[in-house]
Amino acid sequence: MARLLLVEDDDTIGRALSASLAAHGHEITWQPTGRGALETAARGPLDLVLLDLGLPDLDGVAVCRELRTTQPDAVVVMLTARDEEMDVIIGLEAGADDYLTKPVRLAELHARIRAHLRRGTAAPADGPIVLGDLALDTASRRVTVSGSEVTLRAKEYELLVRLAAEPGAAVRRETLMSEVWDEHWFGSTKTLDVHIAALRRRLAEAGAGASLPAIVTLRGHGYRLDPPG
Structure with missing residues (x-):
C-alpha cells in the first residue's frame, strides 16, 4: 500500500x-x-x-x-x-x-x-562507466565529474545510465520512456525532454572545462550520448 x-x-x-x-x-x-x-x-x-x-x-x-x-x-x-x-x-x-x-x-x-x-531503474552495467571526466558507479548510484560528485534526481540518473550504457548509439524516445519510466506508459513524453534538459544543465554546471560526453537530440527519434572527443 x-x-x-x-x-x-x-x-x-x-x-x-x-x-x-x-x-x-x-x-x-x-x-x-x-x-x-x-x-x-x-x-x-x-x-x-x-x-x-x-x-x-x-x-x-x-x-x-x-x-x-x-x-x-x-x-x-x-x-x-x-x-x-x-x-x-x-x-x-x-x-x-x-x-x-x-x-x-x-x-x-x-x-x-x-x-x-x-520505480523501474535502468539496467545496471557490469561495472563503473567512464566517459572522459564523467564516471558513473552503478553499484552506489554515484555520478562524478573530475572526481567531484554530482547530485542528480532519480530519473536524471537513470536516463544518464541508460544512455551511457550504449555511448554513441541512438536511443528512441519510446525506449527511454519504457525503460526509465514504465513499459505501459502512455500520454505526453514532454517530461522526458525536461529531464534531459535538466540533466544537461547539471552536468554543464558541474563540469566547466571538463571533458564530458554530449547528449544529442535526434529530432523525430530520440537521444544519443556521444563520448567526449
Missing part, C-alpha cells in the same frame, strides 16, 4: 480522486491547501504526491520546491488546468516528476501512479 498525498482545493475533485485512489488500495491524505500539504509532508515519508498547482494560499510551484526538500524520495505529479508549455516546464524544473492536465482521466491517472511507484 502506497502513502499518497493529494493536494487539491476543489472539493468535488478532491473527494472523487480520494475515493478512487483509496479504492485502488492506497493510503490517502487529502489536503486542500499548500500549507496543509507541507504540514503533512513534515510528519512522515510519502511515496507520491498529487499536487494541484492552482492552490488558494500558496503558489503550487513553490510548494513543489519545498516538497523536494522535505520529501526528496517521493514522486511529485502535478495536476494542472494550465496546459501552456511554459507552466508545465516551470513545474517540472521545480522538481516535479510528471504532470497531468485537468480534467484528469482516472484510467490515465492510475496508470501513471502505477508506473511511478514501480
Whole structure:
C-alpha cells in the first residue's frame, strides 16, 4: 500500500480522486491547501504526491520546491488546468516528476501512479562507466565529474545510465520512456525532454572545462550520448 498525498482545493475533485485512489488500495491524505500539504509532508515519508498547482494560499510551484526538500524520495505529479508549455516546464524544473492536465482521466491517472511507484531503474552495467571526466558507479548510484560528485534526481540518473550504457548509439524516445519510466506508459513524453534538459544543465554546471560526453537530440527519434572527443 502506497502513502499518497493529494493536494487539491476543489472539493468535488478532491473527494472523487480520494475515493478512487483509496479504492485502488492506497493510503490517502487529502489536503486542500499548500500549507496543509507541507504540514503533512513534515510528519512522515510519502511515496507520491498529487499536487494541484492552482492552490488558494500558496503558489503550487513553490510548494513543489519545498516538497523536494522535505520529501526528496517521493514522486511529485502535478495536476494542472494550465496546459501552456511554459507552466508545465516551470513545474517540472521545480522538481516535479510528471504532470497531468485537468480534467484528469482516472484510467490515465492510475496508470501513471502505477508506473511511478514501480520505480523501474535502468539496467545496471557490469561495472563503473567512464566517459572522459564523467564516471558513473552503478553499484552506489554515484555520478562524478573530475572526481567531484554530482547530485542528480532519480530519473536524471537513470536516463544518464541508460544512455551511457550504449555511448554513441541512438536511443528512441519510446525506449527511454519504457525503460526509465514504465513499459505501459502512455500520454505526453514532454517530461522526458525536461529531464534531459535538466540533466544537461547539471552536468554543464558541474563540469566547466571538463571533458564530458554530449547528449544529442535526434529530432523525430530520440537521444544519443556521444563520448567526449
